[in-house]
Amino acid sequence: xxxxxxxNVWKVGIVAETRTETASGRSILLDVxxxxxNIAGQHADVRLTAADxxxxxxxxSVASAGPGDRVxxxxxxxxxxxxxxxxxDDLIVGDQLEIRGPLGGWFVWxxxxxxxxxxGPVQLIGGGSGIVPLVAMIRSHTASGxxxxxxxxxxxxxxxxxxxxxxxxxxxxxxxxxxxxxxxxPDGWPRPAGRVTTADLEADAFPASLSPAVFVxxxxxxxxxxxNALVELGHDPSRIxxxxxxxx
Amino acid sequence: MVGHVDxxxxxxxxxxxxxxxxxxxxxxxxSCGDVATLACAMVYVEPASLIVRCRNCDDVLMVxxxxxxxxxxxxxxxxxxxxxx
Numbered sequence: 001x002x003x004x005x006x007x008n009v010w011k012v013g014i015v016a017e018t019r020t021e022t023a024s025g026r027s028i029l030l031d032v033x034x035x036x037x038n039i040a041g042q043h044a045d046v047r048l049t050a051a052d053x054x055x056x057x058x059x060x061s062v063a064s065a066g067p068g069d070r071v072x073x074x075x076x077x078x079x080x081x082x083x084x085x086x087x088x089d090d091l092i093v094g095d096q097l098e099i100r101g102p103l104g105g106w107f108v109w110x111x112x113x114x115x116x117x118x119x120g121p122v123q124l125i126g127g128g129s130g131i132v133p134l135v136a137m138i139r140s141h142t143a144s145g146x147x148x149x150x151x152x153x154x155x156x157x158x159x160x161x162x163x164x165x166x167x168x169x170x171x172x173x174x175x176x177x178x179x180x181x182x183x184x185x186p187d188g189w190p191r192p193a194g195r196v197t198t199a200d201l202e203a204d205a206f207p208a209s210l211s212p213a214v215f216v217x218x219x220x221x222x223x224x225x226x227x228n229a230l231v232e233l234g235h236d237p238s239r240i241x242x243x244x245x246x247x248x
Numbered sequence: 249m250v251g252h253v254d255x256x257x258x259x260x261x262x263x264x265x266x267x268x269x270x271x272x273x274x275x276x277x278x279s280c281g282d283v284a285t286l287a288c289a290m291v292y293v294e295p296a297s298l299i300v301r302c303r304n305c306d307d308v309l310m311v312x313x314x315x316x317x318x319x320x321x322x323x324x325x326x327x328x329x330x331x332x333x
Contacts, residue, residue: 008263103263104256104287220251220252244254244256
């Protein structure tokens with residue numbers, strides 16, 4: 001990122017737009033002066049302060065990538081959460097939000113590194129709202145005209161639980177998307193509803209022989225099951241990057 | 249928060265203290281000798297603290313306690329920390 005960008009400083013974002021993604025989740029577009037753009041896969045901390053001074057801070061992945069001060073977050077409501085119900089149900093256009101970032105340089109994909117285009121295959125595996133940083137990578141891939149082959153395996157409970165559904169149903173060139181429904185699949189769907197298994201990964205993910213870069217994001221249980229299965233299938237653990245957001 | 253997350257979550261809180269991105273730094277576990285990027289560590293988020301555990305042996309690598317007027321970092325579980333330049 002360019003000089004003068006201070007990821008560690010709390011900034012004030014103004015809500016420019018909200019979009020309903022699912023029954024329990026929505027995305028929030030914020031204008032954050034001083035944000036200065038981000039690498040695909042990075043996250044932000046959001047801090048809420050109550051009238052009595054009590055603060056609650058949570059990390060959320062950023063769905064947007066590239067330059068500029070417009071930031072898209074996507075948030076799923078946790079029923080017992082302190083922050084997510086406010087972000088999903090109460091926040092309206094024009095509201096202000098304290099935000100810190102962009103953060104984290106590990107769970108990221110860059111179209112080029114030191115001037116060299118990254119052409120190696122990339123396997124993205126997301127569970128539920130774990131799709132958010134992966135969507136940023138897909139957008140970065142598209143925006144840069146990257147020739148790296150991209151595959152996405154997206155696990156959601158039902159078709160109604162998919163974030164960025166329209167965008168992922170009509171994937172851009174160079175991206176293959178496989179949907180795995182865990183509770184209810186659309187009528188006539190070839191794969192019966194169920195959790196992602198080793199067999200799914202063997203059938204639908206780039207094989208270990210191609211040595212893909214793998215990014216797995218979702219609830220902790222999902223991430224650990226998938227990462228273990230990938231290692232079982234021969235993937236080099238150092239090629240598998242994971243981001244867990246808790247729960248289950 | 250239910251269960252644990254991982255070291256990616258350390259990026260924000262530790263950016264207040266360090267100039268480098270801790271998530272890309274590597275640490276060696278004193279207990280088992282495993283060397284891993286801190287992003288790969290297991291992190292248990294408590295109301296006023298972050299408990300960072302080794303991905304391999306589950307021993308504590310680091311504890312970050314956040315008080316209103318200070319932050320305390322216990323680093324006993326790390327033999328060293330390597331920071332990419």
